Amino acid sequence: MRPDNSDVFELCSPGHAQAVIGLQWGDEGKGKVIDLLAPRFQAVVRYNGGANAGHSVVFGGKRHSLHLIPSGVFHPGVLSIIGNGVVVDPGALIGEIEKLSVAGITTNRLKVSSRAHVVFPYHKSEDAIRERTLSERAADSSIGTTKRGIGPAYADKATRSTAIRMADLLRPERLRELLSQIVPARNRELAAIDRDAEPCDADSVIEQAIGWGRALGPYIEDSVRLVQDVFASNGRVLVEGANATLLDLDHGTFPFVTSSNCSALGVCAGSGIAPRRLGGIVGVAKAYCTRVGGGPFPTEQANEHGDYIRERGREYGTTTGRPRRCGWLDLVALRYAVRLNGVDAIALTLLDVLAGLEELPLCVGYRIGGELTEHFPPDAYDLRRVEPVYERVRGFEGDLSGVRRFEDLPGDARRYVEFIETFAGAPVRMIGVGPDREQTIIRG
Ligand code: IMP
Numbered sequence: 009m010r011p012d013n014s015d016v017f018e019l020c021s022p023g024h025a026q027a028v029i030g031l032q033w034g035d036e037g038k039g040k041v042i043d044l045l046a047p048r049f050q051a052v053v054r055y056n057g058g059a060n061a062g063h064s065v066v067f068g069g070k071r072h073s074l075h076l077i078p079s080g081v082f083h084p085g086v087l088s089i090i091g092n093g094v095v096v097d098p099g100a101l102i103g104e105i106e107k108l109s110v111a112g113i114t115t116n117r118l119k120v121s122s123r124a125h126v127v128f129p130y131h132k133s134e135d136a137i138r139e140r141t142l143s144e145r146a147a148d149s150s151i152g153t154t155k156r157g158i159g160p161a162y163a164d165k166a167t168r169s170t171a172i173r174m175a176d177l178l179r180p181e182r183l184r185e186l187l188s189q190i191v192p193a194r195n196r197e198l199a200a201i202d203r204d205a206e207p208c209d210a211d212s213v214i215e216q217a218i219g220w221g222r223a224l225g226p227y228i229e230d231s232v233r234l235v236q237d238v239f240a241s242n243g244r245v246l247v248e249g250a251n252a253t254l255l256d257l258d259h260g261t262f263p264f265v266t267s268s269n270c271s272a273l274g275v276c277a278g279s280g281i282a283p284r285r286l287g288g289i290v291g292v293a294k295a296y297c298t299r300v301g302g303g304p305f306p307t308e309q310a311n312e313h314g315d316y317i318r319e320r321g322r323e324y325g326t327t328t329g330r331p332r333r334c335g336w337l338d339l340v341a342l343r344y345a346v347r348l349n350g351v352d353a354i355a356l357t358l359l360d361v362l363a364g365l366e367e368l369p370l371c372v373g374y375r376i377g378g379e380l381t382e383h384f385p386p387d388a389y390d391l392r393r394v395e396p397v398y399e400r401v402r403g404f405e406g407d408l409s410g411v412r413r414f415e416d417l418p419g420d421a422r423r424y425v426e427f428i429e430t431f432a433g434a435p436v437r438m439i440g441v442g443p444d445r446e447q448t449i450i451r452g
Contacts, residue, residue, distance in 0.1 A: 019288025030252025039063030050243035052080025055278030061250035062326025093278020121231035131157030152301025177221035232280030264303025
């Protein structure tokens with residue numbers, strides 16, 4: 009049920025959930041949007057991905073970067089849940105908890121799903137070995153993963169017999185039984201792919217896992233019950249997407265995608281929220297496009313325009329530090345993402361970055377093998393063949409970082425935003441004009 013006059017802060021009614029989803033190839037600035045919305049919700053739950061994601065939130069002049077912990081953690085009254093659909097690297101999680109504690113941020117309202125799957129060191133080794141093997145085969149075939157073991161951990165989840173969940177970390181006997189089988193078998197498999205693969209020592213992995221269980225025990229809970237308790241008391245749940253729509257395993261630019269359903273279509277399975285409880289979707293998009301890792305990117309500008317965007321937008325990976333590939337806004341891809349996710353409101357981020365460019369090309373069509381189309385192709389094969397068709401609008405000047413009302417933006421910036429919402433088919437309700445949580449324009 010959606011209130012008619014949907015306010016972007018509360019698109020859903022009490023007893024329902026609202027999701028925040030990335031509409032491009034990730035790094036759209038979801039962390040800041042979640043941080044702004046979170047105080048109106050009783051819980052924030054993450055439903056997909058792992059330590060491959062990177063969210064940063066800036067407040068009080070300080071940048072806080074998170075990979076696994078939901079951005080809701082910055083609000084002490086809000087329950088922060090790492091949902092069942094996430095793959096958790098316990099070492100990375102413990103590191104994040106410690107970092108927050110040093111910064112004076114409490115994690116006593118953080119919970120980790122007992123159903124979430126565990127990422128082990130052998131998953132990360134496999135990820136790196138597979139990437140290396142792919143890049144040796146052909147320069148453009150590697151996915152460019154974050155090497156955080158995401159794909160191999162989800163593969164184990166689907167295999168079942170080789171998977172370990174967070175609840176298992178609290179059962180030392182079960183860990184010994186499972187890992188003493190899994191680790192030697194995995195060593196043999198990896199040696200068959202790469203003779204130089206470094207084997208893992210089963211006993212140390214077992215001891216490490218038991219230690220993780222001791223450290224994380226107080227956080228591990230049945231997350232589905234926690235979410236249902238919020239609904240039962242007529243509370244609202246904010247769902248935090250990681251990675252983004254065009255990296256979705258089924259609906260992204262396959263095979264250059266991540267290994268989870270990071271579009272809104274994955275929310276229910278990854279969090280235990282019933283589809284009828286999902287009441288509103290905020291889609292987050294940058295005012296331009298970026299991509300890290302391999303795969304086609306039709307509007308990429310590997311030139312001075314791309315460099316301009318990268319430097320002004322600080323477009324370097326939060327997780328890996330890699331320079332991001334930068335390009336013009338692809339409205340064909342954006343409209344596809346809006347429709348796929350059922351977006352109610354767009355949060356357009358980093359508009360200030362584009363100031364100073366004389367002209368802003370917007371991609372409004374694709375030419376594939378001479379044929380013109382406005383549709384986003386279902387895989388990377390056709391996307392590689394795309395020649396973008398641009399509509400060029402006038403750029404804008406000046407420092408937008410102090411603007412707080414849409415009416416106060418330069419006319420050409422307003423027209424740029426209006427062009428986007430008309431083409432994409434959803435209203436732009438939030439506009440980012442700087443990294444700080446305060447540097448945001450809300451449109452009613
Ligand atoms: P993986 O998720 O590490 O397996 O990487 C698969 C692809 O998704 C690679 O191209 C990564 O660069 C990309 N990727 C994964 N997570 C993110 C993210 O949060 N932001 C941007 N790209 C990501």
